[in-house]
Amino acid sequence: MSHDNHKELVTSVKANMPDADTLFELADFFKVFGDSTRIRIMCALFERELSVCCIADIVGMEQSTVSHQLRVLRQENLVKVRREGKQSYYSLEDEHIKLIFEMGLEHILE
Amino acid sequence: MSHDNHKELVTSVKANMPDADTLFELADFFKVFGDSTRIRIMCALFERELSVCCIADIVGMEQSTVSHQLRVLRQENLVKVRREGKQSYYSLEDEHIKLIFEMGLEHILE
């Protein structure tokens, strides 16, 4: 179950890691990027702010689905809303998103 | 269901988006970051290469669980293995990982 300097390694590596709570939050943050519908919504919002029904048409899903996913994005502070008449206009909240996207794309394109 | 320049917007935004396949792959890639066990495994590997049982002790989970998750990380080309005797030593495959981590951390720390 353990070899040579196993125990020292374990404690030293653990000591240098961010605390578990932070890493849990980090996982929750990346979880948002782990769904293709949300990815496509964010991608559409790179161009400009959009109303819910526009987004629904762009990603080809129900208005209800898009609303639910926009709530998830809002809860993680990735998008913000602006009401204008009957429409809600969503836009990206954070500049990190684009960079994270680009890095992901670089990876999957070898 | 649609307002003023709805239709033009939809087609123009769609035209400038990466194709659906790419974005699907991208979501699959980020999905790997969306689990705290995998996050903690990757985080441990930032320090150095580690054997499976070391990783299991560091993250405080069963050896079996860690093995399963390492397979997921391997399938997405995020880690590589090296056999040495009875142990399998895992290490990070890609430099993007650290950058993606840092950007995620920057976001959750406001």
Next chain:
DNA sequence: TTAAAATATGAACGGTTGTTCATATGTTCA
């Protein structure tokens, strides 16, 4: 105020995913 349009929300379902247990495979050493 009523109708219509846009969005938000709750419940339910089906599918996915992470963990565990048990066990198989691989490796070393006596």
Next chain:
DNA sequence: TGAACATATGAACAACCGTTCATATTTTAA
């Protein structure tokens, strides 16, 4: 070869998650 250790893998279960349908809320305009 056999025992002991390290790792990998399959099956099964529970929990989570994304979508849809139905409906509620909000806003405008007649």
